[in-house]
Amino acid sequence: MATSALDRAAPGSRPARTRSRAKEPIITARGLTKMYGTFTAVDRLNLDVYPGEIFGLLGPNGAGKTTTILMMLGLSEPTSGEVRVAGLDPTRRPLDVKRRVGYLPDDAGFYPTLTGRQNLRYTARLNSLARGTAEDRISTVLAQVGLADRADDRVETYSRGMRQRLGIADALVKDPDILILDEPTVAIDPIGVAEMLDLMRRLVQGRGIALLLASHLLDQVQSVCDRVGIFSAGRLINVGSVDELARRYGGDRSEILVGVEAAPRTDAAAIGARLASQPGVVAVEPRPMSGDGDLNWALTLDPKASESETRAAVLRAILADGLLLTRLTRTSPSLDQIYRTAVEGHLATKGRVEVRSTEPGTGTQTSGGRRPRSVGRRASRRGPSARKGERR
Amino acid sequence: MTARRLTRPTWLDRVSDFSTQAGRGWRTVAAKELADHVLSRRFLVLLAILGLAALATVYFSSQLIRDAATQASGSPALFLRLFTVTGDQFPFPFFGLVSFVLPLVGIAFGFDAINGERSLGTLPRLLAQPIHRDDVINGKFAAGLLVIGLILASVTALVAAFGLLRLGITPGAGDVARMIAWVVLSIVYVGLWLAFAMLCSVAILRAATAALVAFGVWLALSLFFNLVASLLAGALAPAAGTAPDALVANARLEQQLTELSPITLYQEATVALLNPSVRTVGVVLPQQADRAIPSTLSIDQSLLVVWPQAVALVALTVLCFAVAYVIFMRQEVRA
Ligand SMILES: Nc1ncnc2c1ncn2[C@@H]1O[C@H](COP(=O)(O)OP(=O)(O)O)[C@@H](O)[C@H]1O
Ligand SMILES: [Mg+2]
Numbered sequence: 238m239a240t241s242a243l244d245r246a247a248p249g250s251r252p253a254r255t256r257s258r259a260k261e262p263i264i265t266a267r268g269l270t271k272m273y274g275t276f277t278a279v280d281r282l283n284l285d286v287y288p289g290e291i292f293g294l295l296g297p298n299g300a301g302k303t304t305t306i307l308m309m310l311g312l313s314e315p316t317s318g319e320v321r322v323a324g325l326d327p328t329r330r331p332l333d334v335k336r337r338v339g340y341l342p343d344d345a346g347f348y349p350t351l352t353g354r355q356n357l358r359y360t361a362r363l364n365s366l367a368r369g370t371a372e373d374r375i376s377t378v379l380a381q382v383g384l385a386d387r388a389d390d391r392v393e394t395y396s397r398g399m400r401q402r403l404g405i406a407d408a409l410v411k412d413p414d415i416l417i418l419d420e421p422t423v424a425i426d427p428i429g430v431a432e433m434l435d436l437m438r439r440l441v442q443g444r445g446i447a448l449l450l451a452s453h454l455l456d457q458v459q460s461v462c463d464r465v466g467i468f469s470a471g472r473l474i475n476v477g478s479v480d481e482l483a484r485r486y487g488g489d490r491s492e493i494l495v496g497v498e499a500a501p502r503t504d505a506a507a508i509g510a511r512l513a514s515q516p517g518v519v520a521v522e523p524r525p526m527s528g529d530g531d532l533n534w535a536l537t538l539d540p541k542a543s544e545s546e547t548r549a550a551v552l553r554a555i556l557a558d559g560l561l562l563t564r565l566t567r568t569s570p571s572l573d574q575i576y577r578t579a580v581e582g583h584l585a586t587k588g589r590v591e592v593r594s595t596e597p598g599t600g601t602q603t604s605g606g607r608r609p610r611s612v613g614r615r616a617s618r619r620g621p622s623a624r625k626g627e628r629r
Numbered sequence: 630m631t632a633r634r635l636t637r638p639t640w641l642d643r644v645s646d647f648s649t650q651a652g653r654g655w656r657t658v659a660a661k662e663l664a665d666h667v668l669s670r671r672f673l674v675l676l677a678i679l680g681l682a683a684l685a686t687v688y689f690s691s692q693l694i695r696d697a698a699t700q701a702s703g704s705p706a707l708f709l710r711l712f713t714v715t716g717d718q719f720p721f722p723f724f725g726l727v728s729f730v731l732p733l734v735g736i737a738f739g740f741d742a743i744n745g746e747r748s749l750g751t752l753p754r755l756l757a758q759p760i761h762r763d764d765v766i767n768g769k770f771a772a773g774l775l776v777i778g779l780i781l782a783s784v785t786a787l788v789a790a791f792g793l794l795r796l797g798i799t800p801g802a803g804d805v806a807r808m809i810a811w812v813v814l815s816i817v818y819v820g821l822w823l824a825f826a827m828l829c830s831v832a833i834l835r836a837a838t839a840a841l842v843a844f845g846v847w848l849a850l851s852l853f854f855n856l857v858a859s860l861l862a863g864a865l866a867p868a869a870g871t872a873p874d875a876l877v878a879n880a881r882l883e884q885q886l887t888e889l890s891p892i893t894l895y896q897e898a899t900v901a902l903l904n905p906s907v908r909t910v911g912v913v914l915p916q917q918a919d920r921a922i923p924s925t926l927s928i929d930q931s932l933l934v935v936w937p938q939a940v941a942l943v944a945l946t947v948l949c950f951a952v953a954y955v956i957f958m959r960q961e962v963r964a
Contacts, residue, residue, distance in 0.1 A: 307963075312753070312756055312757065312962045313961065313962065331761075332759040332761070335758060335759040336759040338757070340753075340754075340757040342750070342753035342754055342757065342963075343753075343963075344750055345750055345751075345753070345754050346749040346750020346751045346754070347749070347750075347751060347754075348665075348749065348751060359661055360754070360758060362657045362660075362661075363654065363658075363755070363758035363759065364758060364759060365653060404754075407754065411758075
């Protein structure tokens with residue numbers, strides 16, 4: 238399978254991690270599959286997460302991230318394949334697994350009439366922590382997530398972001414070897430996110446825990462992840478460090494950004510057409526940017542053409558038209574773009590494969606009809622509770 | 630889907646868990662629930678309503694008993710009549726009040742046990758801790774039953790103390806034993822409704838719907854069940870003029886049908902426990918009644934009479950639990 242080959246190839250490329258990678262993986266999944274009826278939520282997943290690393294499980298809503306996590310915790314049973322956490326089968330030994338894994342569920346809730354500290358105390362007691370140790374740990378983790386001064390207020394007075402911080406504290410109370418955070422940054426403000434990611438970094442470095450982070454907010458988490466796995470429609474389509482993925486997906490596709498000053502008589506369409514006619518330009522797309530009144534375009538370049546020649550041609554064309562150039566830069570692909578390229582590529586091939594592999598009559602049905610329906614169902618089911626969460 | 634296994638661990642796993650954690654999960658859940666209950670509004674409301682209603686019933690009962698004291702003196706178990714006597718102004722004896730209220734109390738304490746956690750979003754977090762899923766159900770059941778039991782026992786004690794002061798008779802050991810047996814029976818009965826409400830809270834995702842369903846079942850059982858039973862028996866009734874044996878069999882059938890309802894079971898058992906002269910529950914033939922020596926039963930004889938009812942109530946509770954477990958085990962954590 239392509240993913241596992243890539244996974245194995247990865248260690249050599251980042252010497253900084255070879256030490257931690259020499260260890261045994263603490264989470265492994267082999268051919269892990271979850272079906273809901275005929276719908277495949279997670280499809281033959283192979284994955285290794287090592288102690289001392291932050292692994293980002295990235296993918297859009299409904300990709301199967303949460304389902305994967307639930308199977309790792311023994312909260313949902315795999316349809317086939319296997320998963321091992323700390324060497325244990327979560328289906329057979331759920332308690333031993335849960336003792337070692339701190340988990341922040343997606344949209345975690347708390348008992349609203351209890352204080353933050355009381356909520357954590359309950360978790361500590363469920364984990365059979367001794368009273369003294371528990372109180373110490375609760376104070377420590379509350380301080381770590383920046384809730385020390387609100388710890389004795391009722392949770393119903395917390396904002397959503399504060400509840401999310403409390404959720405991270407809750408996952409840390411049991412002093413876990415493995416931390417699994419599902420969408421940990423969704424409701425936290427940008428500065429808070431930076432703090433959270435910093436905290437995660439310190440936890441991983443200080444204690445050598447393994448951190449698995451599921452998120453659809455790629456740009457937020459890309460800076461903190463040692464490796465990411467890109468998830469789409471139940472399949473892990475790629476694994477590697479962000480740099481590796483950038484090279485893999487951005488290497489054959491470069492983009493330059495061109496901006497000209499907008500004068501009263503400039504004809505945007507005509508300039509666009511002129512840019513498109515330059516040698517080496519494959520596509521032109523207007524890209525409005527906030528903050529300036531300029532006209533901007535993103536030009537996708539033919540990978541086979543020379544980039545400097547194309548740039549020179551664009552420059553000449555602009556000058557010849559008597560326009561004022563304000564921008565001519567190369568953009569490196571962000572994780573967002575990598576991700577979009579990867580997912581689009583994956584969905585396209587998947588559609589083709591399915592049409593080919595099924596009977597002529599049913600092919601279109603399988604590739605088209607199934608996904609949107611269940612996505613919609615899921616969305617409507619989550620609706621009320623999400624709204625409720627806002628109110629609290 | 631092939632080889633469907635439940636997420637439930639084998640007994641071997643559970644034994645190993647027990648040795649490491651000594652099965653503390655359910656106790657932790659119960660302790661938290663207990664604290665929640667005692668501070669909750671529904672607890673205070675229940676305590677206030679039950680306490681006041683109990684005092685009112687016992688006031689009227691003791692009044693009646695005092696008025697009739699001259700004829701009643703010497704009648705067996707006079708003290709227990711405090712719980713059972715009815716009058717014109719007040720048709721509700723204490724036990725009637727309790728048998729009416731208990732199902733509602735059980736429902737009130739259980740209808741949102743699991744779906745409440747679900748809608749708060751605390752269920753995934755709770756189940757990600759090292760406890761079994763059934764620890765959650767067991768802990769909540771234990772806490773609810775303990776709270777209700779305590780309330781019931783204290784209200785009964787209050788009633789007894791009040792009666793003691795107003796009537797000036799001390800209950801005999803037999804009377805006290807009967808009272809205790811009745812409280813235990815009532816706790817079993819409320820446990821059944823609590824278990825049923827928790828089953829609804831597992832199976833029905835919205836707490837309001839679960840409460841409505843549980844309440845509807847109670848209403849149907851208390852209003853229509855006997856009616857349906859007699860209609861059914863009536864439909865199967867033999868033609869007039871048939872052998873008396875057939876008539877007796879039909880009457881028995883009707884009684885057995887009504888005994889499918891926990892409400893009937895509890896009421897029959899209550900009557901037998903609180904009234905020592907009740908020798909049997911069910912159909913009594915004239916010749917049996919003729920031959921019966923008018924006497925009272927001892928407490929252990931009465932216990933024998935109510936034993937089948939008590940066992941049936943426990944069996945129904947266990948059934949509710951079993952169904953709730955199976956559904957809960959198969960459920961997705963998020964919903
Ligand atoms: N209980 C369920 N029944 C049917 N489909 C489900 C159920 N839970 C999740 N799904 C489907 O599985 C897919 C993966 O969901 P999820 O793992 O929550 O995605 P993510 O966490 O990546 O957003 C979604 O398409 C969702 O609709
Ligand atoms: Mg999710």
